[in-house]
Amino acid sequence: MELSAPVADDARLAVLESYGILDTPPEQAFDDVVKLVTQLLHAPIAVVNLIARGRQWFKSEVGLGVREMPLDDSICKFALLEESRMVVPDTLNDPRFSCNPLVTGAPGLRFYAGQVLKTRDGVPLGTLCVLDMAPRPEGLTAQQEFALATLGQQVMSQIELRKALVDQQALIAQQASAQAALRQADRKKDEFLAMLAHELRNPLAPITSAAAILSNFKFDEAMVRRASTIISRQASHMTSLIDDLLDVSRVTRGKVELELVELDIKDVIADAVEQVRPLVERHGHTLDLQLAPGQAIVSGDRKRLVQVVANLLSNAAKYTPDGGRIEVALETGPDTVAFTVRDNGIGMTPELIGHAFELFSQGAQGLDRSQGGLGIGLALVKSLVQLHGGSVGAESAGSGMGSTFHLTLPLAAPSAPRREARRGGPDDGQAPALRVGIVDDNQDAAVTLALFLETSGHTVTVAHSAGAALAALPAFAPDVCLLDIGLPDMNGFELARALHGSGGAARPVLIAVTGYAQDKDRDAALAAGFDDLLAKPVSLDTLNTVLARIGLGHGPRQGTAPALTRLPAG
Template identity: 55%
Template sequence: EADRRKDEFLAMLAHELRNPLAPIATAASLLAMAAHDPARVRQVGAVISRQTAHMTGLIDDLMDVSRVTRGLVSLDLHTGPLSQVIDDAVEQVRSLIDGRGHRLELQLAIGTAAIHGDRKRLVQVLANILGNAARYTPAGGHIVLAARIEHGSAVLEVRDNGIGMAPELLANAFELFHQGKRSADRNQGGLGIGLALVRSLVELHGGSVRAASDGEGRGSSFTVTLPLPDRGAAAPGQAGDGTPQAAAAGTGALRVLVVDDNTDAAELLAMFLGLLGYEVSVEFGAAAGLERARQIMPHVCLLDIGLPMMDGKELARRLRRLPGLERVRLAAMTGYGQPHDKRETDAAGFDAHFVKPVEPDLLAAWLAAVDR
């Protein structure tokens, strides 16, 4: 049974990855054909951005489930407002809910309650459940998000009037790779791993999650219970996560060296940085990057970590040893974003750690700060 479910999952994965690839490939062709039509270019660019974000979400889920099954998920624990977790989760799925014409009703009785946990992961939990409610409820449905404090715990409940769950599906709702029977009218996409991640992340926070449904066609509900900090419900004055907004263009004074063996990625990044006003050089290997650095003496180096022959961390160490480059600013560009990955790049001398696909606004903000 486990092997059968894994085979189904692999087939599902191939299907789900092809879905965003198809419009991206079409968009690439359209860009070449409509290069002189700014409105069409903007429209096609928006499609690429949406589909890239969708594919990134799929890959992030795959990485998460891999870490969960190997016990490698670590939490970045802080105490902050429970209301902020709810707001962020709703914001993540708002376009999906609105796009399907659902009515989202909030029933919040949490006051200024604080929660001790990994805010990003808690948002992921709630957004996943809300997203499922939106996908598995016919257009124009009703979704309720209720939150209350009960016996020293926060209780978050999501209810919908959607397609519901048969008893056999309900019993396996949190099992890895389980998505129920797929059919033309019920294939809502996704990899069937979201609820397994929800359960694992909730349990890592010392909480619990349960599902309920009166049967097919009668809606579903998911209830998450999380322990509150011992010191009561007053939330400390911690604001947001400090995510920077789009930065102003560079002054042009910075010389930036990009080293990445993915030619397309390197050249597109160089194009983006050039539009920001920076002087950009590109190399596709570590040795070539080291030699170019000797020639141009860059102010900033953006280094792929997974370079062949000599990885980005070793390249960073060697760059730091070049006369005149002892204070060069180094940014790691990598597909790995766990705390231990960040510690490794810190140890190698990097000043910043960006997880691919790098968000342009974050990179632009960092470069603008360096440029000042």
């Protein structure tokens, strides 16, 4: 006779497995119960029997001398079909067991009584059973039934208690692990903030010194150019640091919008190489390019993919001592393109490889800190690659053995028409002369921006408050207004609405200039009537391009509906 499905189903076995009691060592609490039941029921054999998959396993036993037996010969498995207890006075008289080898052969079992062990949810796990080699036609007395039921409850209580203790220990371990992770994250945060402060202070020293030089009336033209170059370079470095932080924030929150086009990954590599070439040459590295022949067309955001490849190349350059070698390889397969960057630099330990792509994870900082940067490039790389449907990984033979980074991207579908990313056009370049109004309570920022626009041929007026802007701008009749959002008397959104309501024959193009350039800020700018939004610090090249398009009539102009564009931050 086969065991019915309800007893042998996977759900019951899964519950049994969840108790974690199978194949555990003997325990005194269970052994004591088994010894006691043999005395109370005057039986030579007693077992705590758990019915597992394909076997019956004994948590505790007296009189058998084994820990498990095959399920085929089990008597207990039939007890699981009962509500609470099964008693067989004479197994030879029961057709279910009359041919059982444990009955007809050794040890010659003739009597069986088993109390079902059920969970609180009523799932049967096994039995507390007693067996005898002599039949008992009278079965169990009422007192014996009570003893067997009570001790069965004790066994099940022990099983439940044991599981509760194991679960509690696992929870304590989990909490300890979580607390350790929080401490580690807090330590990484503190290290990152300290390093960020260091990185942001570094450019301030040369900027301050250069500004002091320019404030001295005894200087020549060469000195002015040199000081201006220093300020420009260090300001660009600070902007790059801030952009990296904003990029990581946007990517980790899923706020990045990719501009997917069909492009050749070789062009991406070429652009990235040009970006990092000064760093490579400064360290005297040899850069070896091994690119597979033919095109490798992928669907991706050109700017972001260049950012990914440049990060991998600059990472190799930073962590490779002077005079090292960096190898770049590109291979194409049927469906993917594989890009590899290999260096003979300081290498990575297995622990560092495991955390290399985590945010704020830092390795050896000697070489990297000498080059600057926030150490968040690899986290950004991983997120951007995943957004493109690809994968990235790292490997190293150990410290001092160099590192290898692998990047895989899916190839574009062959049937898809190719559309190259725009890399400039006739509208780019110097803007036609415009009348520009600047409103910013930061006087230094407003004046320096005005000086730049005036040297570019524009006519500029500056106001440092919303009230002053409302008084001066209507008479000035600007073509474009650059409005700071965080004004003291009236914010930029309110000022934009006020300018819209001030009347006049021509409405200027309104461009928000703000340190906040998230999607919600862009949406708020659009709702307030702005035509564009630029993030501080404003990229002068970007501003020049925007003004050029407005001057050539390709941007939103007087009286037209607002058309907020997604411009690059800074």
